[in-house]
Amino acid sequence: MQGENARCDILLRGGIVYDGTGAPGGCADIAITDERIVAIGELDNWQAGMVVNVEGLCVAPAFIDIHTHSDFSLLHHPEQLSMVYQGIGTQVMGNCGLGVAQTDASPRFQQEQRWLKPYGVEVDWNRFEEHLKRVEDQGVGTNIIFLCAHGTLRKKVMHFDQRAPTAEELAAMQREVAVCMEAGAWGFSTGLEYVPGCYADTQELIELAKVAAEYGGFYATHLRSEGDQLIESVAEAIQIAEQAELSLQLSHHKAEGHRNWGKVHQTLQMVSDAIQRGLDVMLDVYPYTAYQTSMAVACLPSWVLSGEPKEVVERLRDPDIRLRILQEMRERHDDWETAIIGSVPGNRALQGLSVAQAAAEAGQSPEEFVLDLLLQEGLFVSVACFNLSEEDLRTVLRYPLTMIGSDGVGYDPAKMNAERPHPRCYGTFPRVLRHYVREESLLTLEEAIFKMTGLPAARLRLTDRGILQPGAYADIVVFDYARITDRATFREPHQLAEGVVHLLLNGRWVLRDGHHTGARAGKVLRKDKQTKPTNSHITSLGSE
Numbered sequence: 001m002q003g004e005n006a007r008c009d010i011l012l013r014g015g016i017v018y019d020g021t022g023a024p025g026g027c028a029d030i031a032i033t034d035e036r037i038v039a040i041g042e043l044d045n046w047q048a049g050m051v052v053n054v055e056g057l058c059v060a061p062a063f064i065d066i067h068t069h070s071d072f073s074l075l076h077h078p079e080q081l082s083m084v085y086q087g088i089g090t091q092v093m094g095n096c097g098l099g100v101a102q103t104d105a106s107p108r109f110q111q112e113q114r115w116l117k118p119y120g121v122e123v124d125w126n127r128f129e130e131h132l133k134r135v136e137d138q139g140v141g142t143n144i145i146f147l148c149a150h151g152t153l154r155k156k157v158m159h160f161d162q163r164a165p166t167a168e169e170l171a172a173m174q175r176e177v178a179v180c181m182e183a184g185a186w187g188f189s190t191g192l193e194y195v196p197g198c199y200a201d202t203q204e205l206i207e208l209a210k211v212a213a214e215y216g217g218f219y220a221t222h223l224r225s226e227g228d229q230l231i232e233s234v235a236e237a238i239q240i241a242e243q244a245e246l247s248l249q250l251s252h253h254k255a256e257g258h259r260n261w262g263k264v265h266q267t268l269q270m271v272s273d274a275i276q277r278g279l280d281v282m283l284d285v286y287p288y289t290a291y292q293t294s295m296a297v298a299c300l301p302s303w304v305l306s307g308e309p310k311e312v313v314e315r316l317r318d319p320d321i322r323l324r325i326l327q328e329m330r331e332r333h334d335d336w337e338t339a340i341i342g343s344v345p346g347n348r349a350l351q352g353l354s355v356a357q358a359a360a361e362a363g364q365s366p367e368e369f370v371l372d373l374l375l376q377e378g379l380f381v382s383v384a385c386f387n388l389s390e391e392d393l394r395t396v397l398r399y400p401l402t403m404i405g406s407d408g409v410g411y412d413p414a415k416m417n418a419e420r421p422h423p424r425c426y427g428t429f430p431r432v433l434r435h436y437v438r439e440e441s442l443l444t445l446e447e448a449i450f451k452m453t454g455l456p457a458a459r460l461r462l463t464d465r466g467i468l469q470p471g472a473y474a475d476i477v478v479f480d481y482a483r484i485t486d487r488a489t490f491r492e493p494h495q496l497a498e499g500v501v502h503l504l505l506n507g508r509w510v511l512r513d514g515h516h517t518g519a520r521a522g523k524v525l526r527k528d529k530q531t532k533p534t535n536s537h538i539t540s541l542g543s544e
Contacts, residue, residue, distance in 0.1 A: 008033045009507070011048035015059035015478060020453035020467040024446050030059065032474040035507040039470055054478050057501055060449045061466050062089025062475035063429050064456040067220070067251055067284045067405030069093060071100040071146070073416075075134070076119035078520055080141040080410030085496040085516075086429040087477035089505050090143040090465060090525070091410070092456075095251060096222040097191030099149025101131035102180065108159050111309060112152075114380065118345070119416075129183040132524050139520030141410075141510065143475070145460065146524075147220060148180035150190040150208060151197035160308045162199045170204065174211050181215035184526025186460060188212035189251075192224035192233070193297060195305050202236055209244035217527070218247035218280075218459065227256035234267045238274045238281070247280035249459060252407045253396050254291070254388050261389040268399050275401075282459050284405030285396045287431045289388040290490070291407075292342055292422040295381040299339070299355075299370050301328045309379055316375050329367040335387060336366035340490060342382030343419045344373070351420040352491055355383070384422060384490060394442055397432075403456045404432055404448075413494040423493045427486025430497040434485045445481065478502035 008031035016025040017040065029043040039046070063086065070080060071093040083091060094101065100116070103109040105123045113123055125131045128146075135144060153176040157169050165173065177188060188209055191197045209219050219241050223233035234250065241248035250271070255263040271281045296305060296312065304315055304325055315321045333339075336356040344350045350358050350373070359369035373381055396402055408425035429452060436442040443451070457466025464472045477500060484499025503511035508521035 005047075006031075006039070006043070006045065007047045008038055009049045010474075010504075011043065011046055011051045012054050012059060012476070012478070013051055015054035015057050017468060018058060018060040018446055018449045019469065020061040020449060020457070022446055022450035022454060025058065030468065030476065032476075032504070032507050035473055037468060037470055037472050037474050037476075040468060052502070054502070057478050058445070058481050059468070059476060059478050060087075061453040061457075061468055061472075062477045062503060062505060063087045063404075063452040064090045064092075064460070064466050065406050065408075065428070066092050066249070066403045066456040066459065067095050067407050068409065069095060069098065069407070070410040072115050073119075073410045074100075074140060074144070075116070075121045075138065077410055077412045077416065078135075078138055078140045079412070079516065079518070081413065081516065082408070082411040082426045082496065083406075084141055084503055084510050085500055086427070087479055087500045087503060088142055088429060089475040089477065089503065089522075090145060092145045092147065092186070092405075092460070094147035094149045094185070095189050095191075095220060095407075097149050097151030097189055097194060097197040099147065099152040099189075101125075101128045101146055102149055102152040102156065102176070104156070108155055127183075128180045128185070132183060132526070136524045140522040140524070141520050142522040143465070143505065144522060144524045145186050145527075146180075146184070147187045147189040148177050148185040148212065148217075150188065150200065150205070151194055153177065153180075154196050154200065158196065160196050160306075160311075162196070162306055164201060165204060170207060173208055177208050177211040178215075181212060181217060181527075184524075185212075185217065186527045187217040187220055187249075189220045189222075191222040193222060193226070195307070198224065198302070202240060205240050206243045209240055209246055213244050213246035215527070216461070218249060219244065220249040220251055222251045226254055227260050230255055230260060230263050231266055231270075234270050238270065238279065241281070242274070242277075242279055247459070248274075248282070250281070250283040252291070252405065253283045253285055253402070255392050256291070256385070257387050261392055264392045264395050268395070271399075271401070282401045282403060282455070283396065283399065284403045285393065286405060286407050286424045286428050287393065287397065287436060288422070288424055289390050289393060290340075290384045290386040290422070291388065292382055292384040294379070295341075295370065295383040296374055296379045298383050298385055299329065299333065300374075301325060301332070312379060313375060316371050322371060325371065326367045329370070333367070338386040340384040340386070341420075342384055343421070344377060344381050346377050346380075348418060382420075394436075397436060398442060401455070402451060403459065404429060404452045411494065413496060417494045421493050423486065423488035423490055426488035426493060426495060427497055430484045430499060431486040433479075433481070438481065474504050474507040476502070476504045
């Protein structure tokens with residue numbers, strides 16, 4: 001096809017091509033026919049239905065966001081604008097043990113339903129595959145990869161029970177993992193700081209991870225602790241992966257709290273040691289020194305969160321228990337100035353204030369204010385905590401096996417602007433390119449692109465995405481390196497990134513000349529089963 005009669009549908013002419021392998025960029029043309037790349041190189045003699053001049057612009061595989069929670073917005077915002085304007089072409093969701101696809105309409109999933117109902121989404125599916133089909137039928141703005149979420153499946157089988165599962169319950173959870181993997185899930189995720197995932201012991205997680213391993217899946221974990229017990233939590237994750245014999249991904253790796261800064265040097269050494277022993281381990285990170293999570297999780301003692309949300313509310317109302325909670329909070333927290341209130345559906349005026357400021361305006365101590373706010377909002381409040389180290393972030397970002405993951409949700413800045421999300425939802429990937437590559441030179445451009453494309457593709461064992469080569473899907477981002485930037489801030493998060501000129505997914509234009517085309521060009525990607533499942537663990541445990 002290199003002769004004078006070579007033809008294609010789209011020809012990207014003269015860009016600086018970074019192929020996603022970590023190799024330096026070089027000038028080349030890219031020919032696309034239907035969904036795939038058909039040629040790369042000097043294609044002067046090619047004819048095309050559309051020739052697009054991309055001279056002076058960077059051309060790379062569309063970015064793969066290895067860690068998102070966009071399953072919470074897919075059905076009411078399928079275009080995923082905050083993601084596509086970053087150049088993201090594929091999102092991995094169902095992380096941190098939270099999976100919308102595994103919920104149903106029963107009362108035990110009222111929290112998930114509360115996230116969805118304000119946007120007109122009713123949970124009308126009962127099985128993982130039914131949810132995937134609904135997303136597929138509606139269309140979606142990026143490619144989508146789902147994980148099987150431990151916290152959700154545990155809630156489905158054991159509700160909020162704080163105990164080890166019976167043999168029957170464990171077998172039921174194993175069957176749920178198998179159902180998800182059969183339907184095309186790519187791995188198994190946990191959120192061990194959250195109820196009810198935190199109630200699982202290590203052995204339970206090993207037995208469930210073994211099922212994912214039989215299907216060639218990997219294990220992605222929000223660790224049991226990202227602060228005081230960080231070292232022990234990384235050791236547990238490595239133990240689970242080694243005993244279940246599957247690959248490991250440490251989610252949004254960090255060390256929370258000043259007293260824990262610097263621990264990442266030890267955890268990264270633990271990762272390197274595990275790799276030397278033959279374990280496949282990777283990490284992901286977002287380029288911010290603040291995280292955002294539930295205010296209840298961030299501010300309350302862990303024992304207060306036991307059981308159903310209504311039980312937590314009852315504890316906050318009990319005068320004697322409240323006194324105990326207040327005392328423990330005073331001993332534990334002294335940084336209310338750096339805790340910034342996120343989304344508060346019932347009182348938007350509080351959004352963006354520090355807890356210290358809001359408490360002072362209310363004439364309360366910060367601890368009393370937090371308890372009252374959580375009661376008023378039925379626990380439905382988020383908070384951003386600015387207690388991460390920039391040096392730790394740079395250390396993790398430089399580590400060769402660290403991928404970029406937003407930990408974000410796809411937002412529509414027009415329809416969802418009442419919320420106050422973390423700016424990572426809008427700016428993660430351009431921020432890395434702008435700040436840590438262009439301004440700081442912490443990474444080279446090819447290194448950063450590799451962390452956004454080829455490396456997550458390797459984690460997912462994708463061979464035809466995350467790379468620019470003939471035969472690969474035409475998932476391509478074209479960006480202006482001098483101009484690409486994040487605009488979202490904690491004060492004003494709903495600002496789309498700038499500098500992505502074009503985005504093609506599966507050979508279709510999603511962004512053209514910086515404008516959204518309206519196309520829902522993504523696909524729900526289902527994992528091919530790489531090993532034939534024996535169901536040996538399910539059978540043996542189910543017979544106990």
